[in-house]
Amino acid sequence: MPRYDSKRIEHKWQEFWEENKTFVLPDDTPTDAAQKFYVLDMFPYPSGSGLHVGHPEGYTATDIVVRHARMNGRHVLHPMGWDAFGLPAEEHAVKTGTHPRETTEQNIETFRRQLKMLGFSYDWSREIATTDPEYYRWTQWIFLQLFDTWYDADYRWNGPDGVNRTGKGRPIAELTIPKEIQEQGDDAVRRYQDRHRLAYISEAPVNWCPALGTVLANEEVIDGLSERGSHPVERIPLRQWMLRITAYADRLESELKDLNWPESIKLLQRNWIGRSTGAEVDFLIGKGPFDSWRTQRTGTGWPEEPSDDVLRVYTTRPDTLYGATYMVIAPEHPLVDQLTVDENKSAVQEYCRAASLKSELDRTDLAKEKSGVFTGSFAINPVNGEPVPVWVADYVLISYGTGAIMAVPAHDLRDFEFAVRFNLPILPVVEPPDTWTPSKDEAALTTNINGQKLTPFSGMGRAINSGEYNGTPTAEFKAVITETLASSGLGQSAVNYKLRDWLFSRQRYWGEPFPIWHELDTHGNQTGLMRAESEENLPVPHPHMEDFKPTGNPEPMLSKAPKEWLYTTAEDGTPLKRETNSMPQWAGSCWYYLRFCDPKNSDQFIDPAKEKYWLPVDLYIGGAEHAVLHLLYSRFWHKLLFDRGHVSNPEPFYRLVNQGMILGENGEKMSKSRGNVINPDDVVSEYGADALRLYEMFMGPLEQVKPWSMKGVEGVFRFLGRVWRMVIDDRSEDIMLNAAVSESEPTEHQMRILHKTIKAVSVDIERLSFNTAISRMMEFTNFMGHEDNRPKAVLEPFVLILSPFAPHIAEELWHVLGHTDSLASEAWPEHDESLLIEETVEIPVQVNGRVRAKIHVPSGTNQTALQSAAEADSTVRKQLDGKNVVKVITVPGRMVNFVVK
């Protein structure tokens, strides 16, 4: 009867831990900074389908790390919570009328039960959900910090971390208001401030699906059609909240270098931020004579905002200005109308309309051929006064740079392709070095024009056809021309990022409401002026709603809220209307790691002393799918809070590890449609939580992608059975020790095996190499299970090192071995190096690099003795017989190699 029975022991110990608050951390502010250890899992979205086997992978890894750390006396923070806002609960509400909160709570209930079933040692007293009003109160509060902040890019300052930085998020009250704005009065000042806030409003395209009557999230749009029902989706501009993450682009990039993150993830973030340097240049498009404009510019200098008579472009290759043979502006560019001459109006309008229907994906991915139309206007090249035709084409994106380019077809592949298509001149202005051979892409574009073979060249060389600059090397030319343009007010060096400002609003019910009011005029129309909700009034709760059906127009769901929620009157009598957009799901997950340190604080989002003690997170484990967005957004918010003095460390996550995805048994990604989903509940009911945990760690390296195997689960389950029988008499009716277990002194051999295992497992846990740690414990069990005499002095330390991996069986064995308290508070065994030394070692002897014999010598045998021992071996003698030994390599303790001829 007392066979290994996971059902009986797992539940029992889970209750024990809960009742004894084994893993609950006292709430006092600790002081011993060296021992703090904050280990965080990426908290899950509690979906309706319950836990996936991918979740316990990272969660088991961190659980092993923290259980090990606690036994080593470290002060561990290891919490869990829920990223609980999200579309599915709202969609369920549309279908059934069930309030999203109800669905969310049910799903959380399931997830909590499943996680507890796996025996993770979370401090559940710190559980939080992003949907709790007491949580999102502070999400809204952080939003108000963003709203109250502008970025002073030139500000030099010393942070609390002692690092000197340039650029700081500062209170909006500290923004210097230009005189001309001040003169325009209070409203103008407020609007000026609003334009500079880190949270600001701008028109941005949304995915509007007329057939479904709703705005869709990007992930709900597939190939321009809605995921549900495959209806066409339009891109229409809508008033949206944006977060000025681009202000922090530089710091987000440069401060990556101190983080202990996988290099590949850092690179991913760097590429995503996509910093490039170049210059902005103004091309005259106004009527005035070019010369007088240029003279005037030399006087006034470079204007911050371009006036209507110039077309401003961004280029990374200002050295190719002489080769600009046409210009391109994006279809959305504000100067499109002004630049289009009457005869081209209809063609340009038609082109822009067609472009507006395409998503950015359609424009790039599907459109193989370049397209565009001529506006009929010309711009004047500032370096030589030449007129250059201006085209509209959708290969130029309004969202990057200035939304306009100078096209240099000879030295830009896209421009080259376009020029060939529309028969525009191609003028080489860079001579390639002699060693140049066209790259694959360059060669692919080679075209015959008027019997001449032309190939674009996008590299660096020397200037040609560039007037006085001929012969200048590219790098030098870039610097010189940028300076020349700057001194005459025609250009300016500039930095650009692929990173865009963060579109922060959604038109949903089930997200954090914005703590913002809009002022109304006497007709009830918005004036465009805004007021922040006062901090005492937070949280701004969700309005009560009966009906969660979409509005049927692009208006946000919350615009259907009751009047009491939507409207109020300010103390000064101004009528106000609430912001009706809601925040995206990312918002809550941007700062949850902070709240875990002080989850119940009702005065502050976190107590500064606790923040100082616990942060940064020492180890953060989660899926690589969050490599860019979540991790970048969190870092951005953290830096804002840092600038505003609310946190003391510039980065939130010191060490990051990505777990690899678990595939189905057929080696494919798990999905319902493929029918290869493994349900953790089933695995636990058949084999137990310890077996599931152990298997997930035994499958292979944590960071690697690996397929599931039910046979593999059985394998570790059998191992747990062997461990059980090593200690317990499984043929007895009662739970009692195996007869082989004794109080006697262990043998030297037993001690050596034990201490080898302790050493290997300890090292492996620190390296997060759990699969090898488990094989070492299997080897121990294979050995010890065969010993007729199994001293407790050997079994007990083994049970302790097994416990982080399989805590339930370990607690049970510990108990049967005669202990009354949980082993979680026991000290981690230390290995004794002196016990590891073997008396003799086996040394391979090679002849010409091939192993021909193995000899046994006392460990510590020196080089000469080792060589003579090898030479004395009969097989070696046979091998060396009649041959000329040229050289002998001996590595003590390793090998001997005879090089012969």
Place this chain on the structure above:
RNA sequence: GGCCGAGUGGCGGAAUUGGCAGACGCACGGGACUUAAAAUCCCGGGUCCGUAAAGGGCGUGCGGGUUCGAGUCCCGCCUCGGCUACCA
């Protein structure tokens, strides 16, 4: 197209700084226990030649190289996976 990662038995994988390739587990074959089965235990194994012995040849995606010695380092390819997508 660009970037990143990975290729080791039938399978998952192991192998400190270059030093016995295949630990550990799965699957498989043989055996013990049993009336039988399950469970458990024992034995076997990269591959080819050789009689199951001794012994030897070949083996870490492919082709070269460095080295006494390469899964590991260098050069050139191939295949698979992930991310990204006209960023001027």
